[in-house]
Amino acid sequence: MLSVLLVEDDQDLADTIIEYLELEQISCHYASNGVAGLHLAEENRYDVLLLDLNLPRLDGLTLCRKLRDQGDDTPVLMLTARDELDDKLDGFRAGTDDYLVKPFELQELVVRIFALSRRRSGEAKKLSCADLEMNLQNHTITRQGTSIKLSPIGWKLLEVLLRASPGAVSRQELMEKVWGDDLPDSNSLKVHIFNLRKAVDGSFEPPLVHTITGHGFALSADKPV
Structure with a gap:
């Protein structure tokens, strides 16, 4: 069974994602802010990380950058309402592997998770x-x-x-x-x-x-x- 970490401060969206992933036989740990997400990522090994861009206490880009600096090569899928090229470039520079712009179809999310889970990220420093x-x-x-x-x-x-x-x-x-x-x-x-x-x-x-x-x-x- 695949294991993912979801870091998302929108509780309703998080509940929907977690419920859908469970139906797809994907285990999901959850954190509502960046600091809690960083702790979970450091303590556990996941197949994919799902990070919201705008998070309280520690934003998604900083969280991703910290993990890459530590050598964590878990693939990262950034969830964001932003669709500007500059925002995406900032994400890739921070070590993000893929982007999914809100609102998105849950079926597409699962497809992206399975695709990313087949490889470790090359973004670790x-x-x-x-x-x-x-x-x-x-x-x-x-x-x-x-x-x-x-x-x-x-x-x-x-x-x-x-x-x-x-x-x-x-x-x-x-x-x-x-x-x-x-x-x-x-x-x-x-x-x-x-x-x-x-x-x-x-x-x-x-x-x-x-x-x-x-x-x-x-x-x-x-x-x-």
């Missing part, structure tokens, strides 16, 4: 796992405050693993996302993973790069079962 942090803006990687240098391929491998963390990524998916159609042989992947593990785990504890036998790799503070 930081990705992290335990004490490992990748800053996508500054193009830096640190662990326990120590700078880590990677090759371009190593960077791409780590980014894919961080975006999926703590979930596993199959060898085939990893190669396709890093090399595209020009796939290397399996030995090349092994060498790059060896170098990545040496850089990320060589001088640190606990190890974060794990081999999932018969499947692929995962980045996690806890060894996958």
Whole structure:
């Protein structure tokens, strides 16, 4: 079952959306203001965030920007009564993935939710796992405050693993996302993973790069079962 967070100060609209989503087998958590929504987003993992643009205590753009700055890559669908291009551009600059202008059809809302849920957002500015942090803006990687240098391929491998963390990524998916159609042989992947593990785990504890036998790799503070 999909799980979404709705942050909307119009109680009547929120009740209508929540009821409709339940009929579509979509679990919905709800907050009536931006501060409460930020807390829920930080404490839980959702498939999609539905954010009203004009919220009390913390507006939707600021809420989205804060989450992106923290490395949250949950897709964001902004709900707004504004249909001006400048407003939409502001939203995309803040890290919004899609817009839905009020009033909207609930069926369209569900279609957008399912479409967004199939991918994680590419708008996050930081990705992290335990004490490992990748800053996508500054193009830096640190662990326990120590700078880590990677090759371009190593960077791409780590980014894919961080975006999926703590979930596993199959060898085939990893190669396709890093090399595209020009796939290397399996030995090349092994060498790059060896170098990545040496850089990320060589001088640190606990190890974060794990081999999932018969499947692929995962980045996690806890060894996958």
